[in-house]
Amino acid sequence: MRIALLARANAGTLAVLVALTAVACLLVAGLPRATQASFDQALRRSLSTAPAVQTDLTVASEPRTPDQDLHERGQFASLYHQWRQIVPAPLRPLVTPAGHMSAKTSRTPVAGTGGRTYINLGWLSDADQRVDWVQGRAPGPVSTTRHEGETIPLIEVGVVDEAVREMGLAVGHSKVLGESDYVAVKIVGLFKAKNPNDRSWSHDADLLHVARHLPPGGLDFEFHVTTLMSDAGLAALSGESRNLTYRWVLPLDGRTASALDVPDIGAAVAELERLLSVQVVSPTAHRLDTGLPNLLSDFSAALASAQNVIYLALGGLLAVALGVIVLAVRSLTDRMEHTLALARARGGSLRQVAGAGAALTGLAVAPAAAAGYALSFLVPGPVLPVVHAGPAVVVVTAVGFAAVRVSFAHRTPLHERRDDVASARPSARRVTLEVLVVGLALAGAYLLRARGLSQDPFLLFVPVALTLAAALITLRCYPYPLRLLVRLAARGRAAVAFLGLTRAARARSASGLPVLILLPALAVSVFATVISEGIASTQVRASWQLVGAPIKVTSIGEIPASVIEKVRATDGVEQVVLAQTGRVQLANAPEWAAAIAVDVAQWRRLLAGAPISLPALSGSTSALVSPELRGRGAFEVGWLGRPRVTPQGVIDSVPGFWSSGKFIVMSTSALPRLEVNTLLIKGEVPPAELARMVPASTVDSQERALAAIRDDPLTGAVRSTLTVVTVALGLYALVAVVLSLVVGAADRARSVSFLRTLGLSDRQARRLTVLEVLPMVLLTALVGLGLGLGLPAALGPGVDLSAYAGDLPVGDYSPNLLTPGALAAGLIVAAALGAYAYTAIGRRRSLGTALRVGDS
Structure with missing residues (x-):
């Protein structure tokens, strides 16, 4: 067969396939390089900012x-030269x-x-x-x-x-x-x-x-x-x-360190320690003496969490990208169906026909994959194996699907089908396979919650498996409510609603392919949005937990009263809470605890509107104590005297000060006098100005702490990847909607042409097309939206994101529904507009292009 003629006749579809392939290969090859570059940057920053006594080999x-x-x-000097000689190779650079x-x-x-x-x-x-x-x-x-x-x-x-x-x-x-x-x-x-x-x-x-x-x-x-x-x-x-x-x-x-070398570096440190023990x-x-193993261990734990989240998102993106490419290949093979059927009827072998479909697909996807692969090298970062494997998987999937589908469609010459009259009953083998997929997805979700991603890398496929299971269930169940609507429409006098819903309910099983793509695309994009917003909100809470106030000033010694008044009079300062911190002796025993004397009521007013709070403290001798001091009665505190305090409540942490160990929060009136060494400030004032006003002090601010958390390279890599994945999946979902209109366009045009001979108007044709396409998109969008909103809560216990949120667990997945709702609504609107546009274009088509002689 002449491939050039086929390419010329299907130039538009091939152009779409080329664009989809190039973008997919750019994403699957470029995003891993970008994320790995972020991982390397995070390691280098960790090694460069840590104290040298931790990173150096001593x-x-x-x-x-x-x-x-x-x-x-x-x-x-002689021994120094000896130590340098025995440093293992991974450490020498x-x-x-x-x-x-x-x-x-x-x-x-x-x-x-x-x-x-x-x-x-x-x-x-x-x-x-x-x-x-x-x-x-x-x-x-x-x-x-x-x-x-x-x-x-x-x-x-x-x-x-x-x-x-x-x-x-x-x-x-x-x-x-x-x-x-x-x-x-x-x-x-x-x-x-x-x-x-x-x-x-x-x-x-x-x-x-x-x-x-x-x-x-x-x-x-x-x-x-x-x-x-x-x-x-x-x-x-x-x-x-x-x-x-x-x-x-x-x-x-x-x-010059690379995150890929972390295991080798850790092993080299252990080897150096062994060599030192045997060197005479x-x-x-x-x-x-070095803290490098602990530093690498902490980094590896944070890196593993980042990789898990990123691979979850990238895995969903790859699956959806392959699905959209398969949908485009299906559209191409549908357009060639009559040509290939004619070639088969004229004596062409199945190998020739299947080879023609695969060759035409390869002619489009191979150069496009090479172009996307080449463009990925513009992205800074190391070249990982997935950079080479990703484009190859895309090409093999597209060409393989084209060959298999053409082979099944043209097993015998002139094999015509009528799937538009009644829906085909699924085979027992297919039902068993779908039940197996659903069962494995549910079992994987349970294991992910119970064991976490670190126990088994195969659990990374659980979110994709859950979306696939939901898509299969939706595909099997959505005709049933439509049939009820068909019965209701049958009682009315309008024929358009009955015909449109009937065609939607009787859609052949192959038309469910858009559902298998659209639902994962929307679910994973909503999942990425919810995770990103959960990280962002927890980061804000962590920054408040680290500082304990909009601005905190801590001095080595007592802050003079004149300086405090000067701070109060500074432009932008709204409220100043005085506090004294120190280490105190408990009772007469050699037991020590950290303590803060502060007006808790004023501190609570200063934190109004913040995502953190403190319990109320009533009485001048009452105190809040840490869990380690729980259950004690009144006791004396050796601090500027021997004040006696009574525990009123237990708190797990004191924002801005302590989150573990023994600590006490007591009222300032419990002390004979207050030696202020800490100021909690609310207002808009430059920290540098406060540092200049209060000598020998350290100034921390909630905004600066939040910026430090967000500036972490690992955190930036996770959030940027989730953003890219959300945008890409949203666009892929729109493409899937458009391709779902194209797939089956010939059958739809033929049916509309039949009805036009019976007097169907253009307006009714548009309504008919919308009613045929919209139910599937609407139901898929709603299921995808619900699944995407539920995935973080379902899988959250198995995914530790605390490393990117100031070491606080990310468990608040109460997202703003604006972005997820906009994604779902956009798909529905795109489907409706596409149906109208398709009908407007088809109105100019003559009946002779759709009907054969004798059809009317």
């Missing part, structure tokens, strides 16, 4: 005997050469302070590149001094300028350290970090800040600071007399 050892001590920089080494003591007490002051000795290999000396000079060589009749080492050290304020240290001071094996230090300089925001300082935060610790059962704080000494100081350090730790830091640069390069045992 080799540590603790010498215990003199032969394990390292006294020279060269010994550290991420490890940067700019590492550093350190030696530090811990819990080194100052003699005569009773264990309340600790000055630790520290050495950094790159100190000259990381600190500036603001007073005095850099430490020099080690000398000796006398203490209690003995000669002890005197080490020159420098301290951070914060130690001057917190611990009363100054240049020129000397301190004796230790309780038996003494060493003296002389402070010769004060330093500050050249770049305190450098991530590497997370390894050495003890050098930049004075730490205060409250020992268990104690009432007085311990002060800890780590000093900085020169290379010469290493000779005076020994693990035999000090709590000494050596560290070699191998920095990780996550800017010095008498000291070495270990690997």
Whole structure:
């Protein structure tokens, strides 16, 4: 057969098929690349924003005997080179050469302070590149001094300028350290970090800040600071007399990491840990200190949830795209039916006829698939296997369906059928298959709710299976209510309603293909809309839960009353609630809890209209307590005195402060006086201005917290994919409606032509066409809308979306019906307008083009 002539005769249908194929291949090849690029960006952001002490690979050892001590920089450098050599291959591209080494003591007490002051000795290999000396000079060589009749080492050290304020240290001071094996230090300089925001300082935060610790059962704080000494100081350090730790830091640069490599990176970290345990390069045992495995584990959990949601949506999109392409191929084969039947009657073999249909389909879809595949490379992102497999599946499905349908339609020459008189009874095999599909879909939905997506990847097909089951049920059931309407219409005098509904009720089984496409398209698009809105609403609630107010100002110390009045008088400030937070002792036992003293009634008024709230608190001695403090009677709180409070209620969290552990919310009147260190503010005021007004403070806002949640790459990938899928499925649903008008157009035109010979007017023809097409679309739209609205609630327990909503569970699926309703209404309106347009076009067709000789 001459394929070129067939292509010329069906150019319009082929053009539609080309467009559908190209778009489908672009989506199935481009969206996975875009989502994977978002996954990579999320991993890189996670590795880049986490403290370096979590991501870097730190080799540590603790010498215990003199032969394990390292006294020279060269010994550290030699071991550093050794550690870099044994780093496994998956980690090597991420490890940067700019590492550093350190030696530090811990819990080194100052003699005569009773264990309340600790000055630790520290050495950094790159100190000259990381600190500036603001007073005095850099430490020099080690000398000796006398203490209690003995000669002890005197080490020159420098301290951070914060130690001057917190611990009363100054240049020129000397301190004796230790309780038996003494060493003296002389402070010769004060330093500050050249770049305190450098991530590497997370390894050495003890050098930049004075730490205060409250020992268990104690009432007085311990002060800890780590000093900085020169290379010469290493000779005076020994693990035999000090709590000494050596560290070699191998920095990780996550800017080139890929989410696909996460399993290999995790395995490489475990391998490095094993290698360190078996390496014998010095008498000291070495270990690997890193938070990278935990970081990768948390990322993998969030990534798995994102992949599940995205694959759910993409799976539905692929199924609908293939269905629409199959519908277009069916329209093409319908148009060629008479030509192929004639060729079969003239002696053409079934292989030739089926080959002609497959070749013509392949002539359209193969170049279109190649074009869509090529365009997908404009989308940034790695090339995954699905990028290659997706277009191939589209081509094979289209060509295979064309060959199979032509083969079945032309098994025997001149095989004519009349399915318009009575609907065909489905075979037992087909009924069994449909019942099996429905049963598997329901069983999959149960397993998805009970086990979650992480237990079985095959459960990803459950939403698509549910929509297919609903489509089959709709296809089987929708003729029955129509037959009731036919009986009612038969009692009337108007023939158009009776004829239109009769043709709709007697539609042959093959006409149900649009239902199998239209219902999943609408259901999955509504499902994606509801999920996206559920995530958005939970994100807002999470941002309020994180901050606890429109704006929260937290100060290290007490905020002066003059500053509070200045904040109240600031333009845009509507309300200010004063609060004091701290750590308090419960009763007389060594038990501690976090506490906040606040006017709960004012806080509740400040949260009016927000998606979070607090229980009311009545009485000056009443308190709200965490679940861990449930069931206790009145107890004393060691906080600016010994106030006694009585638990009035239990709360799971305090918005903006705590969500776990032991905590108390009490009234400000329970304290003898209020030392305000927290301000809860309602109004429109720039956070930067508040930070300038309140010294040594941190300013958080609900808007900033919401922006941080939404700016997460994984969250953005999920929401953008759901948006694209919603739009694409809506368009595919419209295309399915149009193609459903085209499919069977020849039979419909022939019937209308028959009726026109009997006096059917143009207006009646339009009404007849609408009544024939609209019931199926209307019922399918309603079922798809209901299924799409019900899927999130039905499958929600099996899909964890908390990672994209500020770690709050997404369970509120009360969507705005505007978007889903607009999708369903748009399909119905498109069907009605298409029917009118089809009838208007068919009115210009002469009866001779539709009727054969003798038909009238």
